[in-house]
Amino acid sequence: MLAGLWACGGDDDVPMEEFGTQVVQALCARAQRCGEYVRASACEDDMRRWNRPAALGLGTRYEDSLEAGRLRFDGAAARRCLDALRGRSCSEPALSDAAWWYGIEYEPACQLFARQGSSSECGMNLDCGPEGYCGHTSQNACEGVCTPRGAEDQTVTRPWMCASGLVLAGSPSRCVRPLEENAPCTLQSGNGAILPQPCARGLWCDVSGYRTCRRVGAEGDICENWQYYPCGPSLVCNDNRCAQPVREGHYCTAPAYDESSAFQQVVCQRELFCDADPESPGLCRPRRTERQECRLDSECAEGLLCKDARPQAGVWGICAKATGPDDACDNFEGRFCPRGYECLGGGTTSRCLPIVREGEPCGPTVGLCESINACEDGRCVTAEALSCQR
Template sequence: MALVLGLAACGGDVAKEALGTEVVKALCARAERCGQYAQAEACEQDFRQRGWEERLGLGGRHDDALQAGRLRYDEEAANRCVEALRETSCARILPTAIAFEWGIENTPECRVLIPQDTGGTCLSQVECGADRYCNYDARQNTASCEGTCFPRGGTGDIMPHPAFCESGLVPSLDTSQCMRPIEKDGLCTRTLDGSPYFMPCAEGLWCDAKGSRRCQPLGEEGQACAGLEEAPCRPFLTCKDGTCRSLAKQGASCWAPDHTSALPSRECQHELFCDAASLTLGTCKPRRSERGLCRDSLDCAGGLYCADARPEAGVSGICMTLAGVGDACGPSLPRTCAHGLACSRDYGTGTCQRVVREGDRCQLIMRDATCEAGTSCQSGRCTRHAPDFCR
C-alpha cells in the first residue's frame, strides 16, 4: 500500500523523457534519509549542476531501436526503478559505475527498456535483456555495433567485460573468470607470477590487505575505524576520532580536510563545509556563495569553484562561477568549465561545450557541443572508434 501511495504522490508512471529527473530525485531522497544532505533539494541542485539528470537519463541513444520496435520503454519498470533507488539501503554505493559508463538502463534495478524479438541480433547490450550480452567482434565489423546475443558467463567462464557475468557474479582481477564475491572472513588476496592480486569482496565488505588479508565488514555507526585503507566505514559515514559517525550537521564541530589534497575527506553534510585551516578543528557552515572567501572548491556552493586559493601558503581564494557553454577556457585561463561541459579547441580559441554521450544525436559541425572522449560524430550519432565491445 505504501508503495502504491508513493507512486500516486509522484504523479503516476515515469515517462521516458523524465527518467533522469526522477532518478536524481530518488537518489537525493535517499541521500537525505542516509544523512549525506540535510535537505534533498540541496542534493538535487548539486546533482543537476553535475549533469546527473542527463547522465542518468536515457537521452536519445535508444530512439532508433525504440522506433524500429527492437526495444520497448516500460513505464511500470521505470516506477520500480525509481522506488528501488529511493529505498535502497544506505550500505550500498549508488549510482554504480555501470550506470554512469553504460547507462542506468543496464543496471539490475532499472531495466526500463524491454527487448523485443530481434532474431538474436543486437545493436546494444539492452537488446539482449538481463540474461544475455551482446557479443560484438571488432575484427569483423567496425562500421557498426551489430552483434549476437550470447548467454552471460557462469562461474569459471572468462568474459571480455565485467558486465558480462551472470547476475551475482563478478570477474576475478587476475584471470577475468566469473566468480562469486568473497564472503566475510574469506581470503581476498593471492599471488600470481610473483604479483599480488586482490579478489572482490561481497557487497558491504572490504579487503583487509594489510592485515588479515580477509574480507571484513565495513564499519557501522559507532564502530571503530582507521581511514579508507585500514578500516573504512560504510557509505554515508565518516571516520572521526577513530569511530564511524554520521556526517555532522550545521553548527557541529569538525576536523577540516587537507585543503591541498586531491581527495579531501568530508565530515560535514554535503551542503556544508568545515570552516577551518587544513587539519584543524572548525565548524560546519553553509557553503559560500559567489565571491565568498574559500580555501578550496568544497567551500563553495554548487556551480562555483575556488579561484586563486593557495592553501599551502595560507592564502584564501574567492568562490567564482564555473564557465558555461560558449565561455572561453584553456590551460592559460584560470576559469574551468562547469560539470557536464568540456573544453573543446576544435574551432580556434577554447570554449566550454556541452558533452554529447555515446549513442546520442550529434552533427558533424557543433559549435556548442562535442562528442564525449573516445567518440566522434558518425551518421548522426556519437560513436566509439572501433569499440572492443558494444554498450
C-alpha cells in the first residue's frame, strides 16, 4: 500500500527506499569532482562503512504520516535534490548542518514531502509544513500537535523549533539570527567563560582572536594545521595555507601530532596520507593496508587502526582491524565503534549498533537513538515527547 504513497509517478522519480543510496552516490560524485577523493567508489565504500546510506535515507520514520495521508513523498523533488547535491559548488558545504544532524529531509535543497491537508495532528515535524513543528505538551495530552515555529528572540528548547533563517543560541536558549561578517560573536558567562555565538554560513567565530565572525579561508589563505584558522569546504590546511587536497606523489606537510585530534587531520586526498613524521615534509601515498607499519591511525586504510604505535616516543605500530559494526566494544578500553555507530553498554554483551534517527525502530538488536532522543516502546522519540508522557 505504501508504494502508492511514495511516488508521484514520473519515469525519473526516485523510489523512497533507494533514496539513501542515491544520496551517497551524489555526494561522492561531488567529492571526486572537488578533489576530496581520488575515486567516487572509494568514497562510497567509506560511506557504507559509516552507515551513511541508512543515516541519509528516509528509513521507516514517515510510514505513519504517509499512511494517515498527512504527507506525500515527492519522487520528482527527490530527483531534484540529488541533482542539486551532485552539482553543488566545491566552495559550499556538501550538506547543511541540519541535514547531518536531523536527517536529509532537513536539507533546504531536499524538500521531499508535500503536506496533505491542514490537520493539526502530527507524528513528525514535517507533518506540520515549513512553518511549524510537532509539539508535545500536557496541554494537548502529550499527543503531537502542530505548533508555530519560534520567532526571533523567542525562547525554545530545540533548533527545529526556530523559524526558517534563525538558529538556537544562548542560555536560556532562544531563536536568533546568525551573525554576519565582522559582527562581535562572543558572550561572557557568569563564571567568566567566553561563549561563541553562531555566525552565518561560511563564517566562523574567532573566539581567541578578534572575537568577530570571520570568513573561512579560501585557497591560498593562511590557516593553521589544527584549524584555528579554518579553511572552507573541500580545502585542507597544508603547510599553513588553504589548498586543495594533495594528490598522490605530491608534496605535503604532515600535520602536527596532538593526541586530542584522534590523529585524523588530513592534507591529502582521502585514500592517501602524508608519509612523513609530524610537522615534516613528505609525499602523499596510498594509506597502508593490514599488517603494514604505521605511525598514526590516519595512515591506515579505513576500517584499520595503528595498533601499538606510540607517536610521542617515535614508536611505529602495525595497521590492524578496528572495531566494526556489531563487534564487541569498550570505550574505556579504547575499542571504539566506527562513525555512525555507538557502543551498547552491558559488560560482556557490549557491541556496536547503528545510530538511528527519531521515528526509527530502536533497541538492543536494532540500533541506538541519537543522544537528543530516547528509545520508547521500540521507537526513537524526542526527549520532549518522552518527558511529557512521564
